Amino acid sequence: MGGDGRLAVKSIMTQEGNVRYAGDRDHDIAVKIGKRSTLEISQNGQDAVVATGVFSVLKNMERYLRGEHFTSATGIHQASDITATLDSGDTGLPNEDTLQDGTFTVTVTDFSVYPPRELDFRIAVDTAEDSLVDIAARINGIPGISASWNDGRLTIESADPDRYSFTLTEHSSNFLQVAGITQEDMQIQALTSTVEELDAVMNELNDRIADFGSRANRITVQNQLFDNLELAARENLSEVQDTDLVEALMQFKSRETAYQAALTAAARTLQLSLVNFL
Template sequence: MSMLGRVTQQTVQASSLRNLQSNLSRMATLQAQMSSGTKLQLPSDDPSATSDVMRLNASARQLDQFGRNASDGTSWLTTIDTALSSTTTALQRARDLTVQGGNGAYGLTSRQALATEIAGIRDDLLKQANTTFLGRTVFAGTANTGAAYTVGTDASGNPTYTFNGVAGSSVQRQVGTDTQVRVDSDGAAVFGNGTSSVFATLDTIASTLNAGGDPTQYLSQLDGHLNAVTNEAASVGSRQRVLDASTADLTSASQTVKTQTSGLQDIDLAEVIMQLKSQEVAYQGALGATGRVLQPTLMDFLK
């Protein structure tokens, strides 16, 4: 035959206080969720969900970095494209002037004027070749000399053009886990180097005009430089399309990560409000019950 444990007033009071504290704790949890907007106040609230949220947050940070890289790469390529566009226009003008200079009807003064304009085009092309973005030369790879080309003179006093880029180097931007895009251009491939540079070719054309010679013999060299600029412009366009596609993919992936994170940690506000109201009713009932339990005094037992 089992025996019942003795229930004392102190036992009832202790039990009532525990229940009251439990109700208050649940209400405090719901209030914290409603004020913060998240149901994960502590890792212990849901260890599995917390782990998933941490993983998703890491993915979000990585996607944000890829997005910044893509934006920076777009700025580099836009800068290069603008320089190449200006270079193409200048070279086409230089070609027109060269053809005009081959006209035997032009006198010395007219030919000198053509040579002066050719020299001005050369200076403009040097400016385009030394284009920078945020202090970095866009046509010199990883070089930090500040200028892709420097102008000097040889022993005879003729100008020389030295390319300062680092051979085989390139500026890359990581825009995906397995995707890198080159965002600079090889100045030597676009403008040439030394005596084979477009600047030297224009100097030769100007000198020929001043000397009364036929500059059209250098049209093939000019066309070669024009083709090099056109080919690089096409390459820049191709790389820009890769960046555009990567940016669209990153935007979609970032939205997916945000949705998944929200599903794991964000509260359903309407549901939490209903639960809080229900818990408040339960808490008020517990307060009333506890008040009645704690009410008896010594005089009540002596009656």
């Protein structure tokens, strides 16, 4: 509470790939070594786990297994002429003769709001009037979605994968089947890509685990060092505290007498040497 009566709140929440982390992102756990030094023994949850993207990858895998919320898809069938009308027989797509007038639906999910908002866009197919380019142009008109023919294959992508995802539903045109971009085709592509991402994330997590292991080893070494220092200090203190004062004074007096005798002998020797010199 500030002096102006307003409540100041510092948010420590972050959201990555629609996975929310509400822990402390600024502080790592550290132990105090001595009076002034500290040794970090772990990282905060954001840096150690969330930043690897593991939760986002697992969430995407769950969605793809359910057949929903795709962010990209590429048709497995290749066209030779994307400008030919669909009923001309010149598109080069397999089973193009099964195309018929009808529709298919593109469902777009917008994650910028909560709860996420879904919008359905029905794409009409007129085999006598439309070409493959025309169909892609209609899909392009959907907010947050782009479509194009690349090397004869239809590619549909989210303009902002963190915000928009999509699913495709066939109704009566058979277009998705002919283009090779059905629900099953998209699932296979998305899961294959996600498995590759998961492998990369697992490698990164292994690196983090190795880092934690090295931190633990450093703590063990520090503990051993301080144990040794403590033992040495106790031994030194014991020698001081356990000294027999009477015996120490007697030894001191004896050494003092011997020292004085040595000084007297040296003085006499010096006097004789001086007399001989004179």
